[in-house]
Structure formats: C-alpha cells, structure tokens
Amino acid sequence: ETPTTPLVRVRRVQIAPGFIQQVQETCPVCGGKGRVIAHKCPVCGGGGVVLDERQLGVSVEPGMPDGHQIILENAGDEHPEMNAGHVVYKIQTASHPLFERNGDHLYYSMEIPLLDALIGFKSEITHLDGHKVPISRTH
Numbered sequence: 001e002t003p004t005t006p007l008v009r010v011r012r013v014q015i016a017p018g019f020i021q022q023v024q025e026t027c028p029v030c031g032g033k034g035r036v037i038a039h040k041c042p043v044c045g046g047g048g049v050v051l052d053e054r055q056l057g058v059s060v061e062p063g064m065p066d067g068h069q070i071i072l073e074n075a076g077d078e079h080p081e082m083n084a085g086h087v088v089y090k091i092q093t094a095s096h097p098l099f100e101r102n103g104d105h106l107y108y109s110m111e112i113p114l115l116d117a118l119i120g121f122k123s124e125i126t127h128l129d130g131h132k133v134p135i136s137r138t139h
Helices: 114-119
Strands: 006-018 019-025 069-072 087-090 101-103 105-108 120-126 131-138
Touching: 114 120
Parallel strands: none
Antiparallel strands: 006 019, 069 087, 101 105, 120 131
16 A cells, blocks of 8 residues: 545635635545555455355244344445444245234134034144144044
C-alpha cells in the first residue's frame, strides 16, 4: 500500500456567472481510505474480496414450530473492513390437505359412518412420514 495525501477533495464549480459552488467529495483515487494499493492482487483486483458460492446445510427437525429461526453465525458475506454476517433460516410450515398442526399437536379429521361408530371399526391412516397408524373402535 502506498500512502496518499487527501482523503477528501474540494472542488469549486461555477454554476452561473458570479455563482460558485464549493463541493467536498471523497477522493476518487483512494476511496477516502488514504492509501492506494500499488500492486493489485490478480485474483481480487485489490478489492480484498473474492466472489464465491457455497452450499450451506441446515438440519430441520420434525415438529419445529412455525417461525423458528436457525442461525448460522458468521456464514454470510464478509469484507476486510467488516465482520461476516449471519445467515438466518426461518421455518415456515406448509399447509397439508389432511393434517392440521396446532402447537406441538397434529390433528387428522376423519368421517366415520354412524353404523361404524356404533358397532366398531378398524382402519388406518398414513402418517406424514409414511408409516401406518391404526385407528379402531371396538364396542
């Protein structure tokens, strides 16, 4: 890095005859940092940042509540002059045509004919994970 002098530059601009405006702006050479990189890196071009893509994995447990946040600390964008940000995943539950969720409870509605309710029946429903749940009513 090579030091430069001004961090800001003052310009005088004539707006109209007799009207002069004085403008203060950040130095276009150093960007207000007071230093210029003499030999720029061929990878980042002297910016200190390389664009990169990566996949992040999160573990979503069955039954996680709607609105629950999974935070991956310091996994976001970073820059030499600032700390890396956090990546926040927010759980949003999708509606299901057969099951309804209320807090930690899962509800399933099923129509039972009157005769079956009176004399008994055996049936089964397929749970969200695919296993069969027996439903029975004995008299």
